[in-house]
Amino acid sequence: MGMQGLGSLFGFRKNGALSERPEPRLRAPRARPPGRPTPEQALGWLLEGNAQFVSSGAPAPAHAQDEITSLAKGQSPLAVIVGCSDSRTAPEILFDCRLGDLFVVRVAGNSVDSTAMGSIEYAVHHLGCPLVMVLGHGGCGAVGAAVNLVIENSEFEGALESVVLPIVPAVLKAKAAGANDLLNSAVREHVVRVARRLNGCADLAATLTAGRLKVVGGFYDLHSGRVQMLA
Numbered sequence: 001m002g003m004q005g006l007g008s009l010f011g012f013r014k015n016g017a018l019s020e021r022p023e024p025r026l027r028a029p030r031a032r033p034p035g036r037p038t039p040e041q042a043l044g045w046l047l048e049g050n051a052q053f054v055s056s057g058a059p060a061p062a063h064a065q066d067e068i069t070s071l072a073k074g075q076s077p078l079a080v081i082v083g084c085s086d087s088r089t090a091p092e093i094l095f096d097c098r099l100g101d102l103f104v105v106r107v108a109g110n111s112v113d114s115t116a117m118g119s120i121e122y123a124v125h126h127l128g129c130p131l132v133m134v135l136g137h138g139g140c141g142a143v144g145a146a147v148n149l150v151i152e153n154s155e156f157e158g159a160l161e162s163v164v165l166p167i168v169p170a171v172l173k174a175k176a177a178g179a180n181d182l183l184n185s186a187v188r189e190h191v192v193r194v195a196r197r198l199n200g201c202a203d204l205a206a207t208l209t210a211g212r213l214k215v216v217g218g219f220y221d222l223h224s225g226r227v228q229m230l231a
C-alpha cells in the first residue's frame with residue numbers, strides 16, 4: 001500500500017488535514033439531564049458516570065465532528081471539578097464525561113488559590129454550573145509531601161512549597177485525631193476543608209442560599225476507580 005492509500009485508511013487527506021471522522025461505533029454517550037439541572041441532578045449524573053466507569057470500563061465513543069462543531073458555539077458544563085493534577089485522576093474519564101460536560105480546575109493537591117477561586121466563580125456565575133466537587137484521591141503525592149513536612153520537617157525546592165503549604169492544616173488535624181492512615185486521612189480532611197471554604201465564600205453565598213449551587217467533596221480510590229462522597 002502506497003502513502004496515499006495509508007492516508008485514506010487513517011482518514012487523512014493528501015495535504016495531511018483530517019477528513020470526515022467515522023461515525024462512533026461504541027455505546028452512545030450518556031444523555032445529560034434535560035434543561036437546567038439542579039445541583040442534585042448534576043451530582044447524580046456525575047456519580048452515574050463514575051458507576052459506568054467502574055462497572056465496565058467501556059470507553060466513551062470518539063467525538064463526532066458535529067459534536068465538536070456544535071460545542072464551538074458555547075459551553076454549559078454541568079459541574080466544576082476541583083481536582084488534583086495527578087495523571088491517574090482525569091475527571092472526564094472517571095466520570096464518563098464528554099467535551100463540554102465539566103469545567104475542570106486542577107493543581108497538585110486540589111487546593112484553591114485566588115486564580116482557582118476566580119475560575120470557579122466564572123463557571124458558577126457566567127456558565128451556570130450548579131455543582132462544584134472538590135476531588136481528592138488516595139495516595140496523593142502533594143498531600144504526602146505535606147505529611148513529610150509535618151513529620152520530618154522536609155524542605156522543598158522552588159515553587160513546590162506553594163503546593164505543599166495549603167495542605168499542612170489538614171495533615172495537622174488528621175495527625176491530632178490519631179489517624180492510622182495519616183496520608184489518606186489528610187487527603188480526606190483537605191477535601192473537606194476546601195469544600196467548607198467554598199461553602200463559606202461570600203461571592204458564592206447568594207447562589208448557594210438560593211439552592212442553585214451545591215459544593216461537595218469526593219475521594220477517588222485509585223484501586224477501585226470509585227468516587228466516594230465526603231461532604
Ligand SMILES: [Zn+2]
Pocket residue numbers: 084085086108109110137139140141142143
Ligand atoms: Zn494528588
